[in-house]
Amino acid sequence: MMEKKVLIYDTTLRDGTQAEGVNVSVEDKLRITEKLDAFGIHYIEGGWPGSNPKDDKYFEEVKNLKLKNSKIAAFGSTRRAYLKVEEDKLIQNLIKAETPVITIFGKAWDLHVIQALKTDLEKNLEMVFDTVSYLKKYTNEVIFIGEHFFDGYKSNSEYAVKVLQSAKDAGADFIVLADTNGGTLPNEIEKIIKEVKEKGIKENLGIHAHNDSDTAVWNSIVAVLNGAVMVHGTINGFGERCGNANLCSIIPNLSLKLGYETVPKENIRKLKEVSNFVADLVNLPVPKNMPYVGDSAFAHKGGVHASAVIKNSKLYEHINPEEVGNKRKVLVSDLAGKSNIIYKAKELNIPLDEKDPRLPELINKIKQLENYGYHYEAAEASLELLMRDFLGLLPKYFDLDAYRVLIARRYSDKMPISEATVRIKMENHYEHTASLGNGPVNALDKALKKALISKYPNLAEVELIDYKVRIVNESSGTAAKIRVLIESKDKDSRWGTVGVSENVIEASWQAVVDSLIYKLVKDNTKPVGES
Structure with a gap:
């Protein structure tokens, strides 16, 4: 031997x-x-x-x-x-x-x-x-x-x-x-x-x-x-x-x-x-903090850590993540500093450098939203959309005019029936659609896709695969703010989006909309009317 x-x-x-x-x-x-x-x-x-x-x-x-x-x-x-x-x-x-x-x-x-x-x-x-x-x-x-x-x-x-x-x-x-x-x-x-x-x-x-x-x-x-x-x-x-x-x-x-x-x-x-x-x-998830292979094994959240890792990864990493097939993550949260945002922008191919005068305002906006209840560590798709929108780099695919969700259960029904109605505007034209679903979020997702799919057929590939609800401020009881995290996928990748509101339907709506817009951005889809 x-x-x-x-x-x-x-x-x-x-x-x-x-x-x-x-x-x-x-x-x-x-x-x-x-x-x-x-x-x-x-x-x-x-x-x-x-x-x-x-x-x-x-x-x-x-x-x-x-x-x-x-x-x-x-x-x-x-x-x-x-x-x-x-x-x-x-x-x-x-x-x-x-x-x-x-x-x-x-x-x-x-x-x-x-x-x-x-x-x-x-x-x-x-x-x-x-x-x-x-x-x-x-x-x-x-x-x-x-x-x-x-x-x-x-x-x-x-x-x-x-x-x-x-x-x-x-x-x-x-x-x-x-x-x-x-x-x-x-x-x-x-x-x-x-x-x-x-x-x-x-x-x-x-x-x-x-x-x-x-x-x-x-x-x-x-x-x-x-x-x-x-x-x-x-x-x-x-x-x-x-x-x-x-x-x-x-x-x-x-x-x-x-x-x-x-x-x-x-x-x-x-x-x-x-x-x-x-x-x-x-069907047993890998804990995020598992050494070497966990998603958080090489994640850096604090601004001081992120700044140091950008200069020299050895300062806060015991090995190169690629040696075990993992990757470095610089997280953006209420602890973020300038280095976190710069690193994340580079990772997402968003043009932003440390001398950009808009950078302090962007950092402040992210911290305010995190303080309100948003959580971007598990919703990097929503973070990318936020950054692009703030910097004027997010295409306008459609305008959201209205939505309505009805949940009814008649005496003869075994389960409640969920129906969602959505009205959106594209190119000065309104699409007004309705759809039934297995629940209010599923109904909203189906109605929104139905309204958009004739103009953006690639949205048919999007599938919602996970839905998590968290109470942000538990002491407020039933009036507490709700954070909804949604994970979506297409044939190539997965992404997470987030919504926050005192109303669980509104929080879900935000996360669903972000999920579909992210798909359009990811595919470099041109907005309706653009050649």
């Missing part, structure tokens, strides 16, 4: 799918497998054969994928205490999966052996040895995980090491130490691994950490610094309870900070792409 190479073992498809609220299809699992393989992950744990029809189907289908970098692993446990290994159906299911790697776990905590397995300590050692040695006949590699190893070591160090030794003697290719309850801290990890190595378990060690103490990433890195050559984890740290060790932090920390070889160096630029891809398929 090459010096300083760390093998990355991904268990997103097994441990990750045990996270609360996650439910993935076989097709989802196959797509994630292909993505992880292209990224350069060394091992992909596909699931537990025989535990459910979905995993069985996955192991059938995954054979048809032309994987270039990853080995597929089937996961299971040691034989049961009351069965011979060749008679245990769970072991036979692992063999039937026909994977090049089989990963099994065995109890390394004496308390678990006695109370959970209800067997004796010597019998458990036999179960480990029998299972590993038997599986070695049917697959290329067997990886053994000492479940609850660190808790077991603290309870009975001699026995915990005997469990590992049994797996090693049986021919296990890797011995993985698991902090299954996630309660072990980095200083304990270091001390125990050093002692384990002194007791003869030295080669091909791995680490499998859970995040219940919020130290899974650092526990994994400490293990590598003390000789571990395999790291288990999940994309974005998804997993049961508090999650698993987050590979989206472990990989860049090992490769970019410590000089270890993990996935190919050039692929680390795809890290955020992989993070977002997996998050979308398992």
Whole structure:
């Protein structure tokens, strides 16, 4: 094995799918497998054969994928205490999966052996040895995980090491130490691994950490610094309870900070792409403040920060965002200074320099609007329209004359009916349209599009995909100001818009109008009447 190479073992498809609220299809699992393989992950744990029809189907289908970098692993446990290994159906299911790697776990905590397995300590050692040695006949590699190893070591160090030794003697290719309850801290990890190595378990060690103490990433890195050559984890740290060790932090920390070889160096630029891809398929959003891959990981809001980053990004960034496929964001808010606005204008291709006499007034206007309740960090499309309008660079596509929303529910209706009427003016001509919708906002959106689409057919591509309502000043009760954030998309991109009012319909109307105008600006659409 090459010096300083760390093998990355991904268990997103097994441990990750045990996270609360996650439910993935076989097709989802196959797509994630292909993505992880292209990224350069060394091992992909596909699931537990025989535990459910979905995993069985996955192991059938995954054979048809032309994987270039990853080995597929089937996961299971040691034989049961009351069965011979060749008679245990769970072991036979692992063999039937026909994977090049089989990963099994065995109890390394004496308390678990006695109370959970209800067997004796010597019998458990036999179960480990029998299972590993038997599986070695049917697959290329067997990886053994000492479940609850660190808790077991603290309870009975001699026995915990005997469990590992049994797996090693049986021919296990890797011995993985698991902090299954996630309660072990980095200083304990270091001390125990050093002692384990002194007791003869030295080669091909791995680490499998859970995040219940919020130290899974650092526990994994400490293990590598003390000789571990395999790291288990999940994309974005998804997993049961508090999650698993987050590979989206472990990989860049090992490769970019410590000089270890993990996935190919050039692929680390795809890290955020992989993070977002997996998050979308398992329907668990990536927290904005997640290191390396979160949307806010390289976001600068304070004016002093923004000014410094523009001069030299190293002043407030520990790496170049592009190294992990992320990007720098300079946010505009009530904390913004001149540097934030200049940076944002440059990013949006809006001609504005620091000597422009309108700049102080623009900054003041944005701060006033933020104070009123507008929130531009999540609505950069509305911010761009505001800046263009203030600087006289926003085309006049139409005039808004009036809108009306009716919500009625007759006695015979199961659900209320929403109807919106919109009147707009284009080229001295009025368009007056009405539309029904699944709610007042949907009705407004449909009515406005109906009025505009004959002149601006590209608006048919716009789809509202998210709608959030926030109370700005909670103490005012039902008279409070409402902030509405809308996310829209077309075939190419997504954008956010915002509206604020004491009336939720008016706030929604503002955000909907901004969404459609932004689409026209983005596409460089000419206003009606212009050639």
